[in-house]
Amino acid sequence: MMVMKGVGRRAARWMAGLAVAACCVAGAALPAHADDGPVPVPSTPPTAAPTTPMFPGRTIRMRVDFQFGEHTVPGQGIKPTAYLTLVFSERGNGWNLTEQECQELVSTFWSGT
Incomplete structure (x- = not known):
């Protein structure tokens, strides 16, 4: 299992921030999509960072x-x-991400945490 630390973690946060800023410049954030349908993008970032991993x-x-x-x-x-x-x-890995897991990943990405 890989856990990002140091430079890798900072780079991931920087890329997330860049992506969010670019979407703000574009004026909108479209809903995320899972195989079965859209995954809503949170309108406000989560208040707490998720437990890692x-x-x-x-x-x-x-x-x-x-x-x-x-x-x-x-x-x-x-x-x-x-x-x-x-x-x-x-x-x-023989695993499939559930819609709830996709929602957690989208929320974490958009929060920049």
Whole structure:
């Protein structure tokens, strides 16, 4: 099991902060999606950091795709856009993430903790 410490943890927090800031610049946060449907993005960050590790004995992989671009808005011209895609997975372990576990991961990511 890998527990992030030091530089890795600071880098992850910095990337989370960058992603949140970019979404604020874009003006909206779209709901997260699980295989079975949307996972709501919290409107306010959780008040306490989760206990670490969140899922003892399990390795959760995270893939992030962040793209900037432009989108034509009728009547408003061209507006800058930012697209953020997060994928949390647990491949190869025979486990599937539940919707509640996805919600915990999304809440933790958006809180920056």
